[in-house]
Amino acid sequence: MKKSLSFLLALILCCALTACGGGQGAAGTPSAPAASQPEETPDNSQAQETPDTSTPADTPETTEPEGDAGNGVLIVYFTYGENAPLEDGVDASASASIQLRADGTLTGNTGLAADMIAEATGGDLFSILTAEQYPDNYDDTIDVGQTEQVANARPELSSQLDNLDSYDTVFLGFPNWWGDMPMAVYSFLDEYDLSGKTMVPFVTSGGSGFSGTIRAIENAEPDATVLEGLSLRDSRSSQAADDVTDWLARLGLAG
Numbered sequence: 234m235k236k237s238l239s240f241l242l243a244l245i246l247c248c249a250l251t252a253c254g255g256g257q258g259a260a261g262t263p264s265a266p267a268a269s270q271p272e273e274t275p276d277n278s279q280a281q282e283t284p285d286t287s288t289p290a291d292t293p294e295t296t297e298p299e300g301d302a303g304n305g306v307l308i309v310y311f312t313y314g315e316n317a318p319l320e321d322g323v324d325a326s327a328s329a330s331i332q333l334r335a336d337g338t339l340t341g342n343t344g345l346a347a348d349m350i351a352e353a354t355g356g357d358l359f360s361i362l363t364a365e366q367y368p369d370n371y372d373d374t375i376d377v378g379q380t381e382q383v384a385n386a387r388p389e390l391s392s393q394l395d396n397l398d399s400y401d402t403v404f405l406g407f408p409n410w411w412g413d414m415p416m417a418v419y420s421f422l423d424e425y426d427l428s429g430k431t432m433v434p435f436v437t438s439g440g441s442g443f444s445g446t447i448r449a450i451e452n453a454e455p456d457a458t459v460l461e462g463l464s465l466r467d468s469r470s471s472q473a474a475d476d477v478t479d480w481l482a483r484l485g486l487a488g
Contacts, residue, residue, distance in 0.1 A: 305399050306356030306486070310406035311418050312341030313374055315360050317367045329467055330371040330408075342437040342470035343406045346463075349477040350404055350435070355488040357400075362392040363417050381416040388417045394425060402431045402486065403457075405450065408467075409438035414446050419453070428456035433484065435463040437470050460484055 314331045319339055323331065332345040340348070344360070351358050365388065367374040381388065407414045434450055436443050442464040451459050463480045465473050481487040 306354045306402045306404070307359060307397075307400040308347045308350050308354075308356050308404040308406065309359045309361060309394075309421065310343050310347040310404075311361040311408070311415050311421075312344035312347070312406075313367065313371060313408065314339045314341035314344055316363055316417070317369050317374060319369055328371055332471060341408070342465070342467045343408050343435075345470050346435055346437060346465055346473060346477065347404070347406050349474050350406075350481070353478055353481050353487055356402075356404070359394055360392060361390060361417050361421050363420075364389040364391040375410055378410040378415055382411055382413055386416050387420045387423060390417065390420050390424065397425055397427075400430070402433065403427055404433045404435060406435040406437075407446075409436055409441045409444060409446070412441060412444040414449065419449075422450070422453040427454045430454075430457050431460060432457045433460045433462065433486070435465065437465050437467050439467055 319331065321339075323339065330341055332340050332342060334340055334345070334348065347358055347360075350356065367377055380386075405418070407418045432450060432454060434443070434447060436446065443462060447459065447462060451457075461480075461484060463477065465476065469476075478487065
């Protein structure tokens with residue numbers, strides 16, 4: 234009876250140990266883990282965004298100007314024939330101060346020289362025009378010019394120049410009135426700053442040439458470079474094409 238009981242107890246103990254051994258295998262000694270889902274790899278296209286180097290829509294674009302600024306030639310001139318109320322049918326040959334252009338429009342000796350310079354250089358023309366015109370005859374006009382000179386007047390100009398920055402070479406032409414420039418030319422020099430530009434003067438006269446006008450230009454525009462000028466006699470202005478060409482060639486300014 235004791236043997237039977239001992240055998241039964243041993244059998245129960247063995248079963249108990251077996252059951253405990255199976256549980257220890259699951260909780261104590263780790264068994265091979267079950268296949269698990271791989272960890273999610275971060276999406277670099279979202280987690281680490283590549284910086285956007287494009288221009289934001291609300292940032293204004295910088296537009297470079299087309300072409301080079303300051304590389305042109307401008308011919309500025311004052312002439313009687315464009316500053317007096319002359320009739321369309323006036324006889325240009327009746328006055329040494331009035332000239333007729335090829336297109337039939339009226340100008341003066343200085344205007345004719347300006348046309349020749351523009352033709353040779355490809356430059357643009359700008360006529361200095363006064364708000365109040367001068368008399369319709371030259372003798373009265375130069376008398377008015379003398380009165381303006383004594384008063385150191387600055388006649389109001391009616392023509393305006395908007396694109397001076399487009400030019401780096403500026404020709405400046407005028408007739409010699411009483412040994413000086415017409416005061417309208419001083420109005421132009423007071424109104425526009427030609428600093429850094431190259432100025433090239435030309436004058437028409439009865440024989441006085443530039444007188445003291447070169448120094449006056451240098452004083453009015455001290456930061457400009459003033460080159461050798463051209464002096465033409467009124468009586469030769471219409472035949473001055475060769476003189477103009479030779480002068481421009483010496484300066485290296487022929488087109």
